[in-house]
Amino acid sequence: MSASLPLVDIPFDRRHTCWFCAEPCAHQFDYHALGHCPHPSLAVPACKECLQIAEKAPLSSIWDCHSAVKDELMRRYAKHLAIGENWTQEELEESDFSCKVFEGFKKSAWFMYQVAKERVSVAPWPLSLKGIPLDTAGFGGGFEFDGVQFSSLAKAVEHYAKMLGLDKAFLHQLLAAVGRDRFGYAVRIARINIVSTAVVKRQVLRDILAEQALDYDSIGNDSLDDE
Known part of the structure; x- marks a missing residue:
């Protein structure tokens, strides 16, 4: 296992089991949190199958990612x-x-x-890092956009990707970059780039991340000026 990110606290009776599906596991999924994410970067134990699914659907938090993994498992099985x-x-x-x-x-x-x-159907154990519980408020449950209620953010992605013919993987990546609160923006960018090459899409993601980094730096500097 990689030690690049802090591993979440693991209950004694859940040792060596996948956080997503409770199967025996020998891997971990590293979730790299961006500025909009409600929790820090972390790692959770994962079986090989759930790891591969999670890496393609990080979305805007580890809980949204969990919903996406469960949806895909239900489709596969x-x-x-x-x-x-x-x-x-x-x-x-x-x-x-x-x-x-x-x-x-x-x-x-x-x-x-x-x-x-x-x-x-197995429920994941509540997440904590070094004994400090992670706040789940507003994440992991349903998702509403444009007056439509979805059971999860992952279901909303699936719906709009199918309805508009969008690149589902690209939309996942956009949401990981901008967060669930900017779902409409992510859909617009995906529509604009509906026929773009993989190279162009990667550049779009890099540009968005760079722009957000500048915004966060600006917010940080404003906070210092106010002190």
């Missing part, structure tokens, strides 16, 4: 989760599957459903 919607464990055990293919399904289906259900 929709067929496994559907087993529990269509069958009970008893029905599977009593089912009369004759061919080898369905016999294998009968033996493994309920286990696959249980694993998938646990991964998408």
Whole structure:
């Protein structure tokens, strides 16, 4: 594991488990917080699959990122989760599957459903750094934009990316840079650059981050002048 960022406090009974899905893990996800983020940069334990998802959807906080990871896990394992919607464990055990293919399904289906259900439904433990709890106010829950209520920021990204034909990954990166409060701005930039190359999009992100750095420096200098 990298020691570049401080690792969150880990409860004794959650050691070596993924913060996102509670599976055994040997990795960590480094969340690099920008100026708008409500918490400092930190690292959380993560399994390989959740790590790969989280790296593509940092969004505006670790809690928004968590929602994005759970949404993607639900999408990936929709067929496994559907087993529990269509069958009970008893029905599977009593089912009369004759061919080898369905016999294998009968033996493994309920286990696959249980694993998938646990991964998408388990709640993450509350985050703290060196014993100091992180404030979750206003983050990790629903998200509203333009009068529409979404279950999470990640769902809003998915909706607008699909509706407007936007680059979803680019919109994720923009929100990581500007924060959830500037969702409309992020969508506008994504629309302006809808046919831009990857090189141009990277430059747009660099320009936005540089502009924000100047703004934060200006705010800091104004605060010093007021003292």
